[in-house]
Amino acid sequence: MLPISLYIISALIASVLGEPRVIEPPLRVDLQPPPEYQRSSARNVFQSWITMPIDHFDPQNQNTYQMRFMFNEQFFGGDGYPVFILVGGEWDIAPGWLMAGNMFTMAQENRGYQIYTEHRYYGQSLPYTVFTTENLRFLNVDQALADLAYFIKELKKQPRFANSKVILYGGSYAANMVLWFKQRYPHLAVGTVASSGPILGEVDFTGYLEVVHEAFRSEGGEQCVTTIKQGIADTISAMETEEGRRTLESVYRLCRPLDYDNKYDLGYFAGLISWTFSGSVQRARPGTLISICNNFASNVYGVTPMEKVGGYIAISQNMSPNGCWSISFDTLLNVYNATRSNSRAWYYQTCTEYGYYQTAPRSGTAFDQLTWLSVDFYVEVCKRVFDQRFDEAFLDDAVDRVNLIFGGLEPNVNNTINIHGAIDPWHALGVYDRDLKEGSPTITVPRASHCFDMQGWLTTDTIQMTNAQQTARRLVASWLSE
Ligand SMILES: *[C@@H]1O[C@H](CO)[C@@H](O)[C@H](O)[C@H]1NC(C)=O
Numbered sequence: 393m394l395p396i397s398l399y400i401i402s403a404l405i406a407s408v409l410g411e412p413r414v415i416e417p418p419l420r421v422d423l424q425p426p427p428e429y430q431r432s433s434a435r436n437v438f439q440s441w442i443t444m445p446i447d448h449f450d451p452q453n454q455n456t457y458q459m460r461f462m463f464n465e466q467f468f469g470g471d472g473y474p475v476f477i478l479v480g481g482e483w484d485i486a487p488g489w490l491m492a493g494n495m496f497t498m499a500q501e502n503r504g505y506q507i508y509t510e511h512r513y514y515g516q517s518l519p520y521t522v523f524t525t526e527n528l529r530f531l532n533v534d535q536a537l538a539d540l541a542y543f544i545k546e547l548k549k550q551p552r553f554a555n556s557k558v559i560l561y562g563g564s565y566a567a568n569m570v571l572w573f574k575q576r577y578p579h580l581a582v583g584t585v586a587s588s589g590p591i592l593g594e595v596d597f598t599g600y601l602e603v604v605h606e607a608f609r610s611e612g613g614e615q616c617v618t619t620i621k622q623g624i625a626d627t628i629s630a631m632e633t634e635e636g637r638r639t640l641e642s643v644y645r646l647c648r649p650l651d652y653d654n655k656y657d658l659g660y661f662a663g664l665i666s667w668t669f670s671g672s673v674q675r676a677r678p679g680t681l682i683s684i685c686n687n688f689a690s691n692v693y694g695v696t697p698m699e700k701v702g703g704y705i706a707i708s709q710n711m712s713p714n715g716c717w718s719i720s721f722d723t724l725l726n727v728y729n730a731t732r733s734n735s736r737a738w739y740y741q742t743c744t745e746y747g748y749y750q751t752a753p754r755s756g757t758a759f760d761q762l763t764w765l766s767v768d769f770y771v772e773v774c775k776r777v778f779d780q781r782f783d784e785a786f787l788d789d790a791v792d793r794v795n796l797i798f799g800g801l802e803p804n805v806n807n808t809i810n811i812h813g814a815i816d817p818w819h820a821l822g823v824y825d826r827d828l829k830e831g832s833p834t835i836t837v838p839r840a841s842h843c844f845d846m847q848g849w850l851t852t853d854t855i856q857m858t859n860a861q862q863t864a865r866r867l868v869a870s871w872l873s874e
């Protein structure tokens with residue numbers, strides 16, 4: 393509770409002082425617990441720590457760190473009943489995920505023990521407290537999967553779990569993790585549920601903004617994307633005259649004029665626009681994009697197309713009336729150049745494993761015009777905040793390595809439920825149009841976005857969403873009864 397209220401207070405102070413605000417690309421996902429959980433049931437969730445090798449692959453390295461996990465045994469049936477592990481990704485673990493959501497329901501239905509593990513280098517699970525590039529070398533998925541294997545091995549030493557079957561559930565990057573874990577350590581888990589996993593690494597990820605465009609089109613209609621496209625086109629034309637520039641700066645609420653000769657500053661400005669649209673889509677519930685498009689059609693955000701885009705950004709980013717955006721590449725670099733943060737750790741993983749860079753498409757979308765959002769832009773961050781050697785060729789090799797060892801879009805994995813949302817931009821890097829194999833079905837839910845099957849049932853859910861959640865629960869129950 394304390395960090396949240398501190399956050400609110402500092403946000404309030406910032407809004408009073410009109411302090412500049414910084415925006416980050418939606419590269420890192422911060423999975424928020426299901427909103428319907430009851431805070432009062434937090435008494436069922438406990439936190440603990442396990443001593444973990446820092447390097448699972450070098451027996452000569454005996455260093456360890458403390459990995460955090462949470463658990464809830466309220467439904468546990470006793471010896472041999474199943475264990476459900478929610479696998480943490482690039483965020484802090486939080487008790488709410490063991491108090492509601494689809495895995496919670498599975499545990500309830502199968503008298504299971506619930507655990508939530510924290511990923512190394514995130515939250516409080518810190519092999520090092522200072523994230524120099526040197527200290528980040530043990531941050532990779534191979535080590536994180538080995539952490540999970542080691543965790544399950546230690547867990548099974550307790551007699552009550554010796555005969556328990558283990559189910560893993562993960563969303564976003566953690567969906568990759570559970571799928572890859574089942575592939576690499578099939579003897580340690582009977583099955584996994586992978587929600588919205590972008591299992592193919594890709595440096596130049598144009599598909600992301602293509603899905604964002606398509607989501608606004610399919611939900612809000614052709615007129616909506618036409619307005620957005622016009623607003624962006626007008627913004628770019630405005631950059632050509634002094635008068636246009638002043639209009640742009642006021643419409644977008646910039647703290648000071650942009651450096652119109654700096655392609656990286658312009659990349660960050662292009663990000664302010666595209667990342668806001670991306671955020672709306674990635675978090676969309678049925679109806680969210682329709683109401684945004686209704687606001688574009690009426691004059692809620694502004695009158696001209698450019699004003700509409702600028703107003704939409706201010707409103708959806710909760711910009712205070714006298715707040716402003718600080719748009720310079722250095723501001724962005726500072727976010728990732730922190731001594732230690734989840735954002736820095738995840739950016740490191742994008743530079744050394746996945747890419748995932750949400751670049752301007754080249755297929756006629758509203759976002760094609762934002763050409764400053766290039767691979768060069770994102771890779772420059774890798775070079776400047778980690779190591780000059782992290783250039784484009786380095787990234788291509790790094791991503792090839794991950795795709796080679798895990799199989800890219802052709803993983804060979806049993807007992808995995810592979811769930812995607814049709815308007816989730818991340819599905820473009822997953823398998824969404826065919827089953828992984830017999831016994832590992834794919835369920836792609838229309839109109840759903842990122843990881844929403846992980847939540848509990850909501851009145852706004854579509855029938856297809858409810859069906860997907862039920863199908864996952866039925867299949868998991870069948871693995872447990874085999
Ligand atoms: C990041 O921080 C280090 C250490 O404080 C500093 O030397 C370096 O110049 C910073 N890099 C950027 C890109 O700001």
Ligand SMILES: *[C@@H]1O[C@H](CO)[C@@H](O)[C@H](O)[C@H]1NC(C)=O
Nearest residue numbers: 574575578804805806807831
């Ligand atoms: C999947 O299960 C089948 C049937 O039990 C088995 O023959 C096969 O080896 C398994 N594949 C993997 C990759 O574990």
